[in-house]
Amino acid sequence: MNTPSSIPATIFVILASKETVSSSELATAAGVTRQAAHYHLRRLSDEGVLVPEGSRRSSRYRLRADRVASYPLHGQMEHEVWAAEKKALGVLYPDLLSGPILGVLNFTFTEMVNNAIDHSLGTSLSIRWILTKSTVTFEVEDNGVGAFEALRESRGFTSNFQSIGELSKGKQTSAPDRHSGLGIFLTSKMTSLFTLIANEYSWKVDAETDDYAVGALPHYKQGTLVRCVFPRDVTVTLQDVMRQVSDPVTHRLNRTSLKVELFSEGMFISRTEAKLLSARLEGFEKVELDFTNVDEIGQGFADELFRVWKRDHGEIELIPINLNHAVQAMIAAVEAE
The missing domain is CATH 1.10.10.10 (Winged helix-like DNA-binding domain superfamily/Winged helix DNA-binding domain)
Known part of the structure; x- marks a missing residue:
C-alpha cells in the first residue's frame, strides 16, 4: 500500500x-x-x-531540469565535477549554495559521482538538477554495469536483490581496497528522499516517513541512476548522521539498522538466509534488526541468527524491533534453548 x-x-x-x-x-x-x-x-x-x-x-x-550536464567517466575526478557544477549553479542561482545545504551537497554529490567513476565500468556520466522553492534535487546517472550487479559480482551473490540488503548495512563496497563503503549508506540517511535504480530494481529510502521500498523495473535501461532530494532549509549534517551510527569516543562506525525484509524475496526460513543477513556485521557493536512487514520466521532462521550467531559474536548486541507475536515467540523459543 x-x-x-x-x-x-x-x-x-x-x-x-x-x-x-x-x-x-x-x-x-x-x-x-x-x-x-x-x-x-x-x-x-x-x-x-x-x-x-x-x-x-x-x-x-x-x-523539469534546471541544469543538465554530461561528463566522460575516464580519468574523471569527483571534486572537479562538483567544482564545475557548483560554479554553474552559482551563476544560475547565486543564493542557493549557502548555509548547511552547501555542506550536504558537497558530501552527497561527490560520493555519488565517485561511485560512478570507481564502480560503474561505464563511459559517461549525466547530471541533472531540479530546483523548486522548497527542495533541491540532483540525479547522477551512468551507463555502466549497475550498482547492484557490481556488488553481486564482488560478493558472489546469487541475485541482484541480495545487494540491496547488503548496501543497507553500511561499510559495503565492490572495491574494498579503495572505499570504506559508507558513501551510499550515509547519503541515504542525509536526504529526505533517496532513490537508487539499477539492474531492474529500485530502492527508495524516505527519511520523512522512516520508510523504504524495493520495486521491480524489468525494462530499466543499463547503468545506475541515483536521485537525492533535499529540503532547501536542510538542517541535518554529516556530523549529525555520524553521531547516530558511530562511537562517541573513537568515532568509529559501530551501529547499524537493518530492514530484515530486504534480505529475502520470500519467507525467512533457512539458516542460509540468516547467514546472508548477518554476513559482515562483525565490524559493528550494535545491530538493530527491524522486522516490519515480516509475518513469520522459520526455526532454522531464528536459531542460526539468535542462538548460533549470538553465541559466536557475544560482543555484538542484536536488537530486534517491530516484531509481531509469531516472530517474537520464535525468537524467544530459540534463545531459551
Whole structure:
C-alpha cells in the first residue's frame, strides 16, 4: 500500500525508464485511484518539478531540469565535477549554495559521482538538477554495469536483490581496497528522499516517513541512476548522521539498522538466509534488526541468527524491533534453548 509521501517516489521511478508518465500509468504503478494519481502529478507540476504536456484528459508529465550536464567517466575526478557544477549553479542561482545545504551537497554529490567513476565500468556520466522553492534535487546517472550487479559480482551473490540488503548495512563496497563503503549508506540517511535504480530494481529510502521500498523495473535501461532530494532549509549534517551510527569516543562506525525484509524475496526460513543477513556485521557493536512487514520466521532462521550467531559474536548486541507475536515467540523459543 502506497502512502501519500511515497507516490512522488513512484513517479520518479517511472520517469527513470520513461520520458513521460500519465495519471493512469501512475495509478496502476502506485495502486491508487486515477484521481489520486492526477492530484499528485498536478501538485508536482504546480511546484515546478514536472512539466505537463498535451490536453487535459490526455496529459502526460515529464521532469523539469534546471541544469543538465554530461561528463566522460575516464580519468574523471569527483571534486572537479562538483567544482564545475557548483560554479554553474552559482551563476544560475547565486543564493542557493549557502548555509548547511552547501555542506550536504558537497558530501552527497561527490560520493555519488565517485561511485560512478570507481564502480560503474561505464563511459559517461549525466547530471541533472531540479530546483523548486522548497527542495533541491540532483540525479547522477551512468551507463555502466549497475550498482547492484557490481556488488553481486564482488560478493558472489546469487541475485541482484541480495545487494540491496547488503548496501543497507553500511561499510559495503565492490572495491574494498579503495572505499570504506559508507558513501551510499550515509547519503541515504542525509536526504529526505533517496532513490537508487539499477539492474531492474529500485530502492527508495524516505527519511520523512522512516520508510523504504524495493520495486521491480524489468525494462530499466543499463547503468545506475541515483536521485537525492533535499529540503532547501536542510538542517541535518554529516556530523549529525555520524553521531547516530558511530562511537562517541573513537568515532568509529559501530551501529547499524537493518530492514530484515530486504534480505529475502520470500519467507525467512533457512539458516542460509540468516547467514546472508548477518554476513559482515562483525565490524559493528550494535545491530538493530527491524522486522516490519515480516509475518513469520522459520526455526532454522531464528536459531542460526539468535542462538548460533549470538553465541559466536557475544560482543555484538542484536536488537530486534517491530516484531509481531509469531516472530517474537520464535525468537524467544530459540534463545531459551
